[in-house]
Amino acid sequence: MPVKDLVSTFTGITVPPEVFSVATSLPYRDFITVGILVDRLKIRHNGQLPTFGNRIPDTWIYIQERDVRIGRLQVFNNWSPYLVEDYRNCIWLGLEYFCNENDELWNKTDRDFISMAIGELVHIGILEDETHVKDSTIVREKKAYPAYHGSYRRLKEVTDWLDRIPNLYCIGRNGQHRYNNMDHSMLTAMEAVAHIRDRKTDKQDIWNINTEQEYHERKEH
Structure with a gap:
């Protein structure tokens, strides 16, 4: 508590x-995460680390662009394949947003927030477009960060x-x-x-x- x-x-x-x-x-700082299930990423991995299907190997990616609200991106496939039902054909992303309870972000409707999140992934080159999104969800967490x-x-x-x-x-x-x-x-x-x-x-x-x-x-x- x-x-x-x-x-x-x-x-x-x-x-x-x-x-x-x-x-x-x-x-405190509050937290919103959007889960996005996609069938393909626009971004590709060109390094030497082993990946599955040339996917990026990262579990966390910190987003530096100033013209989006997302602060961090998780690739759940890279934590464990058991987190994704269809691991070979889908990628489960977690978009993380830091906010304050009852501010503009917190009070967005689920539909508007998810639409914004998908748009940001397209804007920064993670996704080609929204047609690659197969499912989505959103979770709001109060007092996530003391x-x-x-x-x-x-x-x-x-x-x-x-x-x-x-x-x-x-x-x-x-x-x-x-x-x-x-x-x-x-x-x-x-x-x-x-x-x-x-x-x-x-x-x-x-x-x-x-x-x-x-x-x-x-x-x-």
């Missing part, structure tokens, strides 16, 4: 006003207070308001279980996951 929502759910316990104010004003500005600078005031609640363990990306990857999120859950099993009261080991400077330096490069 996002920290922003957590403090509003308590009953029978008084949340200090400053803690409540910081927590409920924590910033943001590091605004009241985030005072997050420790919130986490210190939350840690005083004996049977509460903050885990995962939203539970810690930290940009954890899936492996880190799983580790925080495992560490919380270990704390419960061993009756540990100091929760610092849970918060220390994904704070290694070496990892962040490697990730940036």
